Amino acid sequence: MKTILVLEDEPLIAMDLRYAVEDLGFEVLAAIDNDEALAAIEGREVDGAILDVSLGAGKTCEPTASELHARAIPFILHTGDLDRVGETLRAIGAPIMPKPSPSDVVANRLVDQMREKT
Amino acid sequence: MADDKHDPTYLQPFNQAHRANKSDGSPAAPFDGASKLLFEQAMAQTRMAVVLTDPNLPDDPIVFCNQAFQDLTGYEASEIVGRNCRFLQGADTDQEQVEKIRQAIREEDVVVVEILNYRKDGTRFWNTLHLGPIYDENGTLKYFFGSQWDVTDIHQSRAEEHHAKAMAREVSHRLKNVFSVIGGIVNITGRSMDARAVAKRINERVQALGRSYEPTLDEAALGTIGVGQAIRAVLAPYDPEGNRVKYRGNGIRTEPNAISAIGLTLHELATNATKYGALSNDTGQVELAWEHARDKVGRTTIEIDWRETGGPRIDGPPERTGTGFNIAETLLSHSRGVLETDWTPEGLHARIILPIANR
Numbered sequence: 001m002k003t004i005l006v007l008e009d010e011p012l013i014a015m016d017l018r019y020a021v022e023d024l025g026f027e028v029l030a031a032i033d034n035d036e037a038l039a040a041i042e043g044r045e046v047d048g049a050i051l052d053v054s055l056g057a058g059k060t061c062e063p064t065a066s067e068l069h070a071r072a073i074p075f076i077l078h079t080g081d082l083d084r085v086g087e088t089l090r091a092i093g094a095p096i097m098p099k100p101s102p103s104d105v106v107a108n109r110l111v112d113q114m115r116e117k118t
Numbered sequence: 119m120a121d122d123k124h125d126p127t128y129l130q131p132f133n134q135a136h137r138a139n140k141s142d143g144s145p146a147a148p149f150d151g152a153s154k155l156l157f158e159q160a161m162a163q164t165r166m167a168v169v170l171t172d173p174n175l176p177d178d179p180i181v182f183c184n185q186a187f188q189d190l191t192g193y194e195a196s197e198i199v200g201r202n203c204r205f206l207q208g209a210d211t212d213q214e215q216v217e218k219i220r221q222a223i224r225e226e227d228v229v230v231v232e233i234l235n236y237r238k239d240g241t242r243f244w245n246t247l248h249l250g251p252i253y254d255e256n257g258t259l260k261y262f263f264g265s266q267w268d269v270t271d272i273h274q275s276r277a278e279e280h281h282a283k284a285m286a287r288e289v290s291h292r293l294k295n296v297f298s299v300i301g302g303i304v305n306i307t308g309r310s311m312d313a314r315a316v317a318k319r320i321n322e323r324v325q326a327l328g329r330s331y332e333p334t335l336d337e338a339a340l341g342t343i344g345v346g347q348a349i350r351a352v353l354a355p356y357d358p359e360g361n362r363v364k365y366r367g368n369g370i371r372t373e374p375n376a377i378s379a380i381g382l383t384l385h386e387l388a389t390n391a392t393k394y395g396a397l398s399n400d401t402g403q404v405e406l407a408w409e410h411a412r413d414k415v416g417r418t419t420i421e422i423d424w425r426e427t428g429g430p431r432i433d434g435p436p437e438r439t440g441t442g443f444n445i446a447e448t449l450l451s452h453s454r455g456v457l458e459t460d461w462t463p464e465g466l467h468a469r470i471i472l473p474i475a476n477r
Contacts, residue, residue, distance in 0.1 A: 010295065016302035019309060054291070080294030081287070100298040100325050101355070102318075103305060 003027045004110065005049035007037045007064055008078070009056055013103075017050060017078075020103035024111060037064040046073055048114045050106060053079035053089070062088055069094075074113045078106055167191075167266040169203065170252070173223065173259060177202045181261070190268055192238035203264065206245070208236035219249065226251040226259060232269065244273045297328035322389070323382060323445075326352055330381025342371040345380075345408055345420060352381045353406075356388040362397060367408040372420055372474055379449040380422065383457060383470050386442035387424050394436070396429035396465050403428050410474075417473040419455075426465030435461040 004026045008014040018028045029046065031037035033055060040046065041064070049068055051061040061077070068075045069092045077089065080099035095113055097106050161168060167187035171178045183198045191198070191206060207216065215233045222229035228250035235245040246269045252261040301321050308317020329351040331343075346367045357363040388397065388404075396402025407423040447457050455472035 010299060010302075012299045012302035012306070013295075016305045019305065080298065081291040099294045100301050100328050102301060102321055102325060104318075105355070 001025070001027050002047040003029055003045060005029045005031060005037060005040055005046045005064075005075075007031045007034075007049065007055075007061055008052040009033065010052070013052070013099075016103040017106060020107040021050070021110075023104070024107055031064075034059070034061065034063045037061070038067055041067055041071070041073070048110050049073065049075035050110055051075055051077055051094075053077050054081060060086060060089065062086065065089055065092055065094065074110070074116070076106070076110050076113055161185075167268075169198075169264045169266075170261045171203065171264065173251075173262055178223065178262065187266065190237075190243070190266060191235075197238075206235040208234070208242070210234055210242070211236075219247070222249060223262060235266075242270075243268050244270045293331075294328065297325065300324055323385060326381055326385035327378060329354070330377045342373055343377050345370050345372055345422075348377050348381060349384060349406060349408065349422070352384045353388055356392055356397060357404075362403055364403060364405045366406065370408065370410055370420070376420065376453065376472055376474060379446075379453050379455060379472065380420070380470060382449055383446035384422075384424075386446045387466070387468055389442055391426055391429070391466070394430070396426035399429060401428050402426060402465070411471075413471060413473060420470075420472045420474055422470040422472075424466070424468040424470070426467070429465045431463050432461050432465060433463070435459070 002025075004021050006014060006017050006021065006028055008017060008030070009032050014030055014032070018030060021028050026047075029040045029044075031040055037049075037051075046068075049064070051064055051068075053060050055061060065075065065077070066088070074094075076095045076097055078097045078099060078101075095109060097109055161184040164184065165186050167190040168182075168184045169180050169187055170182040172181045175181075179200050179202055180198055183195055188195055188198070204216075211234050215231045218229055218231050219233075221227070228248075230246065230248045233245050233247055234242055236242055246267040247264060248267075249262055249264040251259055252263050254260045301324060304317050304321045304324065305314075308314045308320070330348045346365065346369065349367070350365060353363055391397040391402075391404060396404050403426070405423075405425045405427070409421055411419050411421045413419045443457070443459075450457055450470065450472060453472055455470065458469040458471065460467040
């Protein structure tokens, strides 16, 4: 079974995304910050990821995004503030899903991205 | 000012002062009214702070300042004359601006800079400094002229505007997150109650409503919503490639209250088009137009025209239009608006007509 990393600090959104991703037949690794996300990527094979951009206190998902990019693991960005995506994240060029979007739409967008990348 | 050599009374007319005269040309006629008395009265009365410096003396000292300059800086003339202008600078003065001043002086150029200066009592003020060279009738550099204007208030209001924008953005970001969380709650609840299909329908409407307000949130200060922006935000998810929906409207704006009915109605039209209409195949198109108009009883209205083409052919109105259309019609009628539908063979032609209050 393929494994999807969901990095999201808001528990209700994380839970909703988890269900939507599981519905598509994937296993979910949930992380609430970059440390957890990076540990998850280090610890096991991850096939794709959904990253919340703003992680509170001015932090973004950039460290995780850079690591996924370096490992050529497909991912999408999920954000309510497109301005906050930042130069480095933009340069990576991952698809951006605006918040709010229905969780199944977000999950399906990731699946599309994983197909394009393989 | 006792020294006649530095008496600015003998200066050229002001409009010539920043230009060196050509030695072969005839010098401009001296301004007859430029008597010492007039000069002193004008300088005393103007609210613009003015100084003259003498670049021919060591360290380019101030040789004249007017009353407004003393009022602005809090120093007496006796404390000012003889010093270089840099005594107004302080710890937070931007050295880049200072360098612009130095360069203008070196190159005998005219320059306007905005610089943070300090009064005698240590308080700071933003100073728009205009400076330039003054030549005598032979084209010899005699003085530098400097006029100062306190623009602290302008700086303040710029900072406040910037702050308001940052706040609006933060609120917008948080509200989008709230809509996202609501979506999560609805989905999770629907799942736990075995009503996922219902939850999905509720969620689609909640999200459409959230999108309709997106433009307001981002420009909260204006108090009205751009109709076109709201329409595009609502319909964006139904046209992911951006080539199925055509928008033909102008920049009309309306009060936020009108938007929920419009947003939800467009959502129902788009949902219907996705299931049965022009967005259900690969080639259909939806054309949207919006404008201000007047209804039969003379009220100003917003009219939104929705025309589908290229979808499956239709044989008249559907037997049931579904609850979505009923919700839209109920919402619109609450605001004395209507949804007109004409099921032509080419596709649905719908019109949303909504009166706007106070116009």
